Amino acid sequence: MKKRNAIIGGILGTALVISGFLLQDESTSADSFEKVKVTENNKVKSESVEGMVQEKVPFEIRKPAVIPEGLVPVEPKTKTITQGANKLNVMQQGWVDKDADKKLKYQQKELLITQSSDDGSVKPTEILSKGEKIEVSGVDAWLISRGEHNPVQIMFWKDNQYFNVRGMNIEVDKLIEIAESL
Numbered sequence: 001m002k003k004r005n006a007i008i009g010g011i012l013g014t015a016l017v018i019s020g021f022l023l024q025d026e027s028t029s030a031d032s033f034e035k036v037k038v039t040e041n042n043k044v045k046s047e048s049v050e051g052m053v054q055e056k057v058p059f060e061i062r063k064p065a066v067i068p069e070g071l072v073p074v075e076p077k078t079k080t081i082t083q084g085a086n087k088l089n090v091m092q093q094g095w096v097d098k099d100a101d102k103k104l105k106y107q108q109k110e111l112l113i114t115q116s117s118d119d120g121s122v123k124p125t126e127i128l129s130k131g132e133k134i135e136v137s138g139v140d141a142w143l144i145s146r147g148e149h150n151p152v153q154i155m156f157w158k159d160n161q162y163f164n165v166r167g168m169n170i171e172v173d174k175l176i177e178i179a180e181s182l
Contacts, residue, residue, distance in 0.1 A: 057089045059117055059161055064093075065181035068170050071095035071109055090116040097169075106149045110168040111178070120157025128155070136179045143172065154179045 056078040072095060079090040092115075097108040131142035134154075141156035153166040154175055165179045 057091050057117070059089070059091075059115070061091055062115060062163075062182045064113060064165075064178045066174070066178045067095060068109060068111065068167075068174055068178075070098055071111055072098045088116055088118060090114060107169065109170055110151070111170060112151075112164075112166045113178075113182070114162070114164040114166075115182075116162045117160075118157070118162035119160040120162060123157070131155070134176070136176060137182075141179065143176075145172075158182075 074094040074096055076091065076093045079092070081088040081090065093113045095111040097103060097110065100108050127144075128142045131144035134141050134143050136154060136156050137158065139156055139158045141154050143152065143154050145152045151166045151168045152170070152172060152175060153164055155162075155164050156179065157163070163179065163182055165175055165182075167175045167178075170178075
């Protein structure tokens with residue numbers, strides 16, 4: 001029963017968190033993660049936090065050691081997604097272009113890092129098959145690019161946690177460096 005619940009929880013967490021990123025339209029922003037679909041079968045509790053409030057999530061919040069030049073932080077958010085007895089805790093940290101008011105939307109730099117309690121026991125193979133398999137800090141990762149003017153993201157599971165490093169107008173090598181610094 002415990003294994004079955006872990007699999008169901010892994011599927012739920014992976015599907016909700018990852019599909020939210022992959023199904024977004026071209027206009028994305030650091031707070032676009034607020035667009036989680038709520039149905040009768042799931043409940044989403046979103047909470048703003050000031051600074052890195054470790055008490056909000058049951059895992060160690062990892063802040064990247066590398067942030068691209070010209071980006072400023074936005075307020076991090078935590079989210080708890082539940083379906084029945086299954087629960088997924090999500091932490092999202094974002095950075096936006098400090099000169100956003102001087103640039104067109106598609107020229108702005110943005111960085112969004114998602115970390116969750118999804119242990120990766122069940123991975124979304126259909127989504128991952130669309131990406132390029134790479135290595136980040138000794139673990140398998142997937143680089144997913146959807147073309148010009150769309151964010152590039154690196155998805156990986158490490159230490160029983162899910163990470164998604166998503167960047168707009170940030171070089172792939174820099175995104176990999178950010179992912180490795182977590």
